Amino acid sequence: MSADTSNDGCEDTREAIMKATYRALRDNGTADLTIQNIADEFEKSKSLLYYHYETKDDLLIEFLSWLIDRNAEFLEGDDVETTEEFVSAMIPRDVDDERAGFRAAFVQMRAEAASDPAYREQFTQYDRLYRETLVGLIEQDVEAGRLREVDTDALADVLLSTIDGAMLRYATTDDDVMPTTREGADRLLASLRGEE
Amino acid sequence: MSADTSNDGCEDTREAIMKATYRALRDNGTADLTIQNIADEFEKSKSLLYYHYETKDDLLIEFLSWLIDRNAEFLEGDDVETTEEFVSAMIPRDVDDERAGFRAAFVQMRAEAASDPAYREQFTQYDRLYRETLVGLIEQDVEAGRLREVDTDALADVLLSTIDGAMLRYATTDDDVMPTTREGADRLLASLRGEE
Numbered sequence: 001m002s003a004d005t006s007n008d009g010c011e012d013t014r015e016a017i018m019k020a021t022y023r024a025l026r027d028n029g030t031a032d033l034t035i036q037n038i039a040d041e042f043e044k045s046k047s048l049l050y051y052h053y054e055t056k057d058d059l060l061i062e063f064l065s066w067l068i069d070r071n072a073e074f075l076e077g078d079d080v081e082t083t084e085e086f087v088s089a090m091i092p093r094d095v096d097d098e099r100a101g102f103r104a105a106f107v108q109m110r111a112e113a114a115s116d117p118a119y120r121e122q123f124t125q126y127d128r129l130y131r132e133t134l135v136g137l138i139e140q141d142v143e144a145g146r147l148r149e150v151d152t153d154a155l156a157d158v159l160l161s162t163i164d165g166a167m168l169r170y171a172t173t174d175d176d177v178m179p180t181t182r183e184g185a186d187r188l189l190a191s192l193r194g195e196e
Numbered sequence: 197m198s199a200d201t202s203n204d205g206c207e208d209t210r211e212a213i214m215k216a217t218y219r220a221l222r223d224n225g226t227a228d229l230t231i232q233n234i235a236d237e238f239e240k241s242k243s244l245l246y247y248h249y250e251t252k253d254d255l256l257i258e259f260l261s262w263l264i265d266r267n268a269e270f271l272e273g274d275d276v277e278t279t280e281e282f283v284s285a286m287i288p289r290d291v292d293d294e295r296a297g298f299r300a301a302f303v304q305m306r307a308e309a310a311s312d313p314a315y316r317e318q319f320t321q322y323d324r325l326y327r328e329t330l331v332g333l334i335e336q337d338v339e340a341g342r343l344r345e346v347d348t349d350a351l352a353d354v355l356l357s358t359i360d361g362a363m364l365r366y367a368t369t370d371d372d373v374m375p376t377t378r379e380g381a382d383r384l385l386a387s388l389r390g391e392e
Contacts, residue, residue, distance in 0.1 A: 029311045104310035111307030113368035114300035115225045124369040151383060157362075157373050158380030162354055165361025172309035173320040177353050184354030187347060191387060 017042060017049060018066045021059060025105035026098060030112075033105075035059065057118065060109060064122040068129060075133045082146060083137045083159070084189055090163040091182040095170060107171040130160055147192045155192075159185065213238060213245060214262045217255060221301035222294060226308075229301075231255065253314065256305060260318035264325060271329045278342060279333045279355070280385055286359040287378040291366065303367040326356055343388045351388075355381065 020041035028037055035056055039046040053059035080086050095103070113119035134156040141147040166181040216237035224233055231252060235242040249255035276282050291299070309315040330352040337343040362377040 031311060107310045108307045110364065110368050111304045114303045115227060120368060120370060124371060127365055127369045127371060127373075151379065153376045154380035154383055156380075157376040158358055158384060161358045161361030161365060161373065161377045163357075163361065164364050165357030165359065166353075168306065168360050168364050169323055169357060172306050172316060173323045174316065175320060175323060177323075177357065180349045180353040181357045183347065184350035184352075187350055188354060188384060 013048060014066075017052065017059075018063055021063045022102065025063075026101040029101075029105050030060070030108040057116075061118050061122060064109065064119070064126070068122065068126050071126070072129055075129070080133070080137070083134065083141050084186075086134060086137055087159060087163070087182070087185050087189065091166050091178060091185055093179045093182055095176075095178060100170075103167055103171045107168060127160070130163075131156055134160055147189070148194055150192060158188075209244060210262075213248065213255075214259055217259045218298065221259075222297040225301050226256070226304040253312075257314050257318060260305065260315070260322070264318065264322050267322070268325055271325070276329075276333070279330065279337050280382075282330060282333055283355060283359070283378075283381050283385065287362050287374060287381055289375045289378055291372075291374060296366075299363060299367045303364060323356070326359075327352055330355055343385070344390055346388060354384075 017038070020038050020043075023041045024033060024038045033056060035049060035053065038059065039049050042049055053062065074080070074089075075086075080089055092099075109119065110123055113123040135152055138147065138150065138152050138155055142149060142152070162181065162185055166178055169175075169177045169181075213234070216234050216239075219237045220229060220234045229252060231245060231249065234255065235245050238245055249258065270276070270285075271282075276285055288295075305315065306319055309319040331348055334343065334346065334348050334351055338345060338348075358377065358381055362374055365371075365373045365377075
């Protein structure tokens with residue numbers, strides 16, 4: 001099999017590296033993460049990994065870019081066709097352990113964006129993807145009569161801030177704020193459907 | 197003057213160290229912060245600083261505890277007597293440079309809480325202070341007829357998640373999401389007053 005030298009092989013290798021990075025982040029967080037940790041998760045030639053990424057930051061920036069593409073695919077899929085479905089997917093009432101472990105690493109990478117321009121660029125793209133998706137869903141919901149007329153930008157930013165804030169609070173405190181935050185977001189949307 | 201050996205003197209010294217830490221965080225962030233940076237901001241004997249705090253983490257945990265007390269004083273003051281005033285104070289339409297610099301450092305400390313139990317304890321206290329304050333304000337507003345009957349916990353968690361999420365997005369992206377998030381939060385409260 002000569003797949004490793006074809007374009008498909010390169011994509012396969014990148015995909016395998018990114019999935020190994022996901023597992024290493026989920027299990028170790030970012031602070032103690034080394035390229036060696038990721039190599040331990042990676043089944044193919046470890047020299048490939050060192051060849052592609054000189055530093056941990058290079059690899060994590062590439063990982064964030066890959067993650068945005070994966071999120072974009074999810075947001076374009078059948079599971080997220082209304083504002084309500086978006087909120088349900090982003091503020092789960094229960095967070096499983098795998099997701100919890102990855103969220104902690106995600107918050108740590110996000111905080112890097114407060115001082116590092118390469119991280120900041122990725123999180124700006126990430127924020128715009130979510131915001132534009134939400135604006136599109138709200139507009140469709142209003143047009144279809146599922147929501148009453150609203151200030152689309154203001155509602156999108158309140159919902160996206162609620163989602164990001166709930167994730168931040170979940171990852172950095174001992175209290176599980178997801179169920180009540182979700183309840184509050186559901187009630188907000190219900191009031192915008194004229195149900196209360 | 198023998199103030200440094202009295203209790204008042206100790207409080208003065210602690211206050212001076214904490215204010216020096218605030219300035220060092222605002223100007224340097226946390227990544228490159230050293231006790232020497234803070235000593236540079238500190239006008240009294242530098243040996244005192246090294247005597248009190250062995251590591252940067254010791255100092256930052258103490259700083260977070262001090263900051264919570266300062267926030268508690270602010271929240272109990274005359275500027276925050278309604279839910280609307282709380283939201284106005286926490287989601288400013290314009291963020292000045294000083295506050296922006298400190299917020300970046302604050303997000304970085306908060307991300308530490310995703311993996312470090314001592315930081316996590318501080319941010320759990322911080323979250324509870326804000327949440328309990330909001331719950332109290334919402335209850336007062338409902339009682340006084342300024343808000344209609346709501347699920348108090350759910351509204352408090354949506355508002356606090358919105359506040360924390362707006363701060364996170366502000367600190368980690370190139371887009372200024374504060375004005376539209378504030379507009380959305382104001383509209384949410386207006387709808388709960390029956391104004392729209």
